[in-house]
Every structure is written in structure tokens, then in C-alpha cells.
Amino acid sequence: MAVSPRRRAPFLGLLPLPERNAVVQALRTETVGGLVLLAAAVVALVWVNSPWGDTYERIRDLHFGIPALGLDLSIGHWTADGLLTVFFLVAGIELKRELVVGELRTPATAALPVIAAVCGMAVPAAFYAVTAGAGGGSLHGWAVPMATDIAFALAVLAVLSSHLPAALRAFLLTLAVVDDLGGILVIAVFFTNNLDFAALGGAFAGLVLFYVLQRRRVRGWWWYVPLGVTIWALMYHGGVHATVAGVAMGLILRTTRDKDEAASPGERTSHLLHPFSAGVAVPLFALFASGVAVDAASLGQVFTRPEPLGVVLGLVAGKTLGVFLGTYLAARFTRAKLNPDLAWADVLALSVLAGIGFTVALLIGELAFPDPAAAERVKAAVLVGSLIAAALAALLVKRRNDVYRRLYEEENRDDDHDGIPDIYQRPAPADAP
Template identity: 55%
Template sequence: MSSANRPRLFSRGEWPEAERVAALLRQETVGGALLLLATVLALLWSNSPWRDGYTALADHHLDIAPLGIHLSVAHWAADGLLAVFFFVVGLELKHEFVHGDLRDPAKATVPVVAAACGVAVPAIVFTVAQLLLDGDLRGWAVPTATDIAFALAVLAVIGTHLPSALRSFLLTLAVVDDLIAITIIAVFFSSDLDLPMLALAVLPVAAFGWVSRTRSHPWWLLLPLGVATWVLVLNSGVHATIAGVVLGLVVPASRAPGGHSLGERLEHRIRPLSAGFCVPVFAFFAAGVSFVGGDLAKAFTDPITIGVVAGLVLGKLVGIFGSTFLMARFTRAELDDDIAWSDLFGLSLLAGVGFTVSLLIGELAFGAGSIADEHVKIGVLIGSLIAALLATIVLRSRNKIYARIHDDETRDDDLDGIPDVYQRGPGRGGAATTDGNRTLG
């Protein structure tokens, strides 16, 4: 097969999707900054002389007895506010299946396989670490999740000129990663299932889908139906965040001519709430690990901490980069002219930023407030920081190269607001040099 006829990996997509990904990156920059701020505040308060107040606030109960809800403030953040985050994930998944890369089996293969390997390899790395160091296997799923808010925020800051196909790949990868993580939570971390209660939850879900597909009912009817679904799922023994995903998936993603789908409109309204409030509040109550009076040497040498760090940094890199490289080798596919292997290497490192879902799985696996859970938090924080720093080193240097290419291209762009490379079509923006950097064609 000649080089010209070989399949291309990460070929440039359509301009509307590239524009949408760029807008998401701008939003996630703010959300990621708030997430970081909430984490820092939690660490400062939980290690201050007033740390008992932090614990008291997190453990304070806000019960709704008639509905069978008995949750502390921290659990409200994990079970309630994160359901909003997972609703946005469900909307994003639906969009990817209808309009994004996941609608095309040929394009979906790479991110789906990469995401699956990016989940499996970190779990294997964690498991091996526990077996070698006589640790606890219950946390095998902790390093499997990529935090979409943090990862996209870091990429938005350091990768302003990286190819849009690379950004789309990270977004699709993170969405599929979330889907796998959601499945893990539903299958492995649900207990004492109440099947009749779970069956009842189907009714408000069906009503939610029906109302969202008709224009004869006010949109605000979706809110009580969503709350009813959440309450029933919570009381069924399935983790309540699953309700958010299911509701997001039943929202229609089909677009009216010249307009936006209901899913896109809901995402536009709810994403700021999720990224700006729900996820930072969860992080505030989940990341508050105290180092006061503890044995730091024991915490940093705990097999759990080591396994989480190794899984996030090494496991994600090997799983994502290795699987993509092998797919290219065995299918004889080539990277698109716009992409170099060093770009993918940096992106694979960035996928090791695991936070929100990793912390949630840690709590489910070991119990909130346990010593093991505290060590999970330390591992997640350290592993995510190392992954972000290494990705920054790699992608920052690549971004400078693409910035020079971008400056050359913009001098020749038309005045219609759409870059000429998108009007020429995918993969025809130029020729690849020997080191994978593109020159103008």
C-alpha cells in the first residue's frame, strides 16, 4: 500500500466541531482554575489550626428522611453535585455518538481503543504494585480515570496552537474514559441493590426523554423528573451519579436546520454550573487530606499511594501511547500531516491527570475518611501533578512550533473566518517534514 493511500490517524475534522472544541477549551480553563483553587483551599484548611471545622462541615448531615435520604455535606457533594457533572458527561457522550468522532466507526476506533487501554493498563500497574508490595487490591480502579476538566484546562493553557485534531482526540478520549469509569462504578461499586426501586427509576427516565422530545411541554418539567430519577437511583443501591449519565443520554441530539439541539442548549446552560460550582465543591470536600500528626513517610511509601502514582503517570502513558502506536504499526496507518508522535506522547502524559472520578472511586473503594482513602488522595494529587508537569514540558515545546506554522497560515487565510486548511479538506493542509512538523503546501 502506497503512503498516499494508507489510512490516516487524527486527520483534521470538520470546522464546526473544531470550533466547538475550541469553545469547550475556553470554558474548561475557568473550570479547571476553580477546581485547582478549591483543591488548594481544602488542603490549606484541612492542615490549618482550624482543621476540625473542615471535618465538622464535611460530616454535617443534611437529611431528607421522608425520601430516605441521609447524607452528609460531603456525600451531598459526591452523590448530588457530581450527578450534575455526569449529566453533562452524558450530554457530551450523546453529542459524540451523533455528531462527533464516535459516529464514524473508522474514526472512533482509535480513541475508543486508546481509552480502553488507558483504563486497563493503569489498573494492571496498580494491581502489580499491590501484589509486589503486599498492598490492597480494592483500589484497582482509582488510576483509571482522566479528569476532563483539569486535562482540558491544562491543554487550553499550554496548547493554544496545537492542532484541533489533537484537542478533539483528548476530548473524545476523556469522554470514552468517563463512560468506562461510569460502568466500573455501576458494576463494581454498587451494593445492596433494590431491584424494584431501580425498576421504578425507569419511569421518570422515560418521562424525561419524552418531555425532552416534545415542544408542547415546558422545559422546567425536566427538573422534577431528573430529581425523581436521582432519588430512586440513590435509594436503589446504584451510585446516584449514574442517574445523571442516563438522563444525559436520553436527551435528543438531533439539530433543527440552522439551529442547535436540545442537548447542546442544555449543555451550554448547565456546563458553567457543573464546571464552576458542582465539581469545585466536590473537590473541596474530597481533596482535604490532612498531613498534621500523620506519618508522611508511611503515606508516601504506602503501596496504595505508589500504585496510584504509577498508574496515572506510567499506566496512562503506556496504555494510550502504546495502543495508538501499535494500531498504526499493525494497520500500516500513518499520522496525519498535522500531527507528530511527540504530540501524542505529550497528550498521553496529560491523560494521567486524574482527579474528580479518581477521588470518587477512592472513596467508594476504601470508605470516605479512611487511612487508605487519605493515601489515595495523596497519590492522586502527586500523580496528577507529575503528569501535568511532564505533559507541559513536552507540549509546550510543540506548541511553539505550531504557533509559527499558525502565523504563516493566517497571512493567507480568507476573510470568511474559516481557516483555509478546513476549506481544503482534511489532511490536505500541507506536507509532513522528516520530523513530523508540517510545512505549508
């Protein structure tokens, strides 16, 4: 008896209704957040290059602390180490949801976005290493061009697309979830210093207690908020970037519903914090991280010094090649296949769009280059590279949108104005029964 070949699972095919609702809701929030993020970055650039630039620096460097937690940080550090923890908490919840009930729960459907995201991180890092190494520059910034800013990328799609397949947006969202995990692991593993194992042990114990409370179905913010703040402070004092605490708690939060629950703890937390993350936490980080003095000399250094040039090439060329090549390899050599609604030209546009790096790229740049002058050059490179990628992606996305718009208009053409599209009035073939 002949055995039929195993069918390859389509990536992001027709999803169950709860899945579709979750993707649509996430896309809507990230799109609005991307527009707010863009506005914050523009304000920062205009402010720091205006006659009131000194005021910007004084506010950014203003210190205040919480004595009970042993913390005294500048506003810039509070936004990077504190507010971004909310962003990473939401990212951790989204990753947990994808791993448990989403597109990453089975190897067949996870293969394509995972391979595409891994290649989209490895190739930009290689571009940076080759460029910086050839120019005699520092290799410390290899991780800067690895991250895609999902909010910015979705904002570009929102502004330019009206007829693109929904699968393209869903592809980008799932790709970014894996991409965020890669950035988190890089920060946790490679950007730690002066480890305090006692503090880290306390943070680990706090995470264990967090897990036990979740397993015991304990409810009430008065348990989790103080515990979460304590874990965050211990992680900070332990020498590991404090945002890792947010990811860890997000991965622990339960994302499956009990029979008596309308929403899981992860869903409730994400629903509550996602607007704050997208509309407040990330834009404030952008406001105090993207303030770069721009002049002819500083822009010239972006293309003449090896480190910033490596960042630009990694974002623009490395991300495009990595994501596209990874998607092709996954579709060619695994059981996953590209959604039938998408063409390879769509994947190319998305690959260029993935070169928009901002939030995590700026954060890694600050961690990789403690020297303020070097950090400023890398920030400028992230902004320039993201702008170039956004401009190129805009051209490709607009072109693909026009193609789908023409197809839509042809399918819905009603030349005789009888209210019925002509596609439904075409005569049957002569040999039709």
C-alpha cells in the same frame, strides 16, 4: 480493473463548521473550569492543613436532608452524590453528541480514541494490581488510576501552550469522553451495594418516561426537573451510585435538531448546565474531596504502602504507556490514522498529560476504600500522582510548544520589513515554468 486501496479516515481532520464550533466551545469552558477546579483543590489543601482544619471537617461532615426523598447526607456526600450528577449529565450529553454527530459516529474515526482510551484505562489498572498484589495490599483500588480529569488536563494546556495544533486539544477532549464512559461503567458495575430492586425498577421506569417525553417532543423544564430528581433519588436508594442517573439522562436527551429548532434539547441543556458543572459542581466536590492532611509521614506512606504506590504508578507510568501504546496500535492496525498536524512527540506529551486524574479518581477512591484512613492515603496518592504527571507533562508540552513556535516564527519571518513574510518572496526554482 485495478481497485484502489481504501483510504484511512484521518482522526479529527477538518471538521464541519458546527463541529469545530462545538469543540472550541467545549475546550473554552473546560479550560476555565480546570483553573477553578485547581483553585478549589489548593484551597482545600491549605484549609485542612491550617489551624482551622477542624472547621473544614465540621463543615464537610455537616448533615442535612430532604425528608420527601428520604435523604439525610453530609455536605461531602451531597457534593459527591448530588452535584457530581450534573457533571455526569453534561458528560452523558457530550458522549451522546459524539456518538450521533461527532467523531465516534463511524468505526473508522472512533477506532483511534476508543482504543487509546481503553488501553489508557486497562494498563493503569494492571499497574495498580501488580503493585498492590506484590506488596500484599488490597486490590479494591484497581480502578482509581483509570480516569483522566479533562478539566485539569486542558487547564495545563491552556497555561503552557500558545502554538500547539488545535488537533492536540481536540484529541484530548475526545479521548476524555471515552475515558469518562469507562469510569461511569466501572462505578455502575463494580461499586454497587445492597441493591434495592424495587427502587431500581422505579428508576428504570422513570428513565423510560424520560425517553418517551423526548420522543414525543415534550418541552418544558417543569416536566424534566422533577422527573430527573425522582430518578436520581430512586437510583440512590437502589444502591447504584446516583451519578449514573445523570449519565443515563444525558444519553437519552436528543442531540439532533428538528427543522423548527435552533438547538436540540441536549445542546440547550448542556449550554445551560456546563458553566454550573465546571464552575460550581466540580469545584465544590474538589473542595470537600481533596482536603488531605499533608505531612512527612503521610507523604512517606504514599510511596511505601502498596495501595497508594499503585495509584501513583498507575497514573504516571500506566496512563502514559497505555494511551501512547493504544494510539500507536490504532494507527498501525486500523483504518484510522493520526492527524497529519500531529507528531508522535505530541502524542507522548498528551499521554503523560492524561495521567492527571482528579474528579473521577477521587470519587472511585472513596467508593473503593470505605475505611477513612485508607481513603485518605488514596486521596493523597491521587494528588501526588496527578502533580507528578502534570509536572512531567508541563515539560513535554512546553518543549513541543517551543518547537511549534519556532516553526511559526520561521514561516512568518520578514527580514526586509516590507510587511510580507519571506516565505512568500522566495525565488522560484530555475526549472520552474
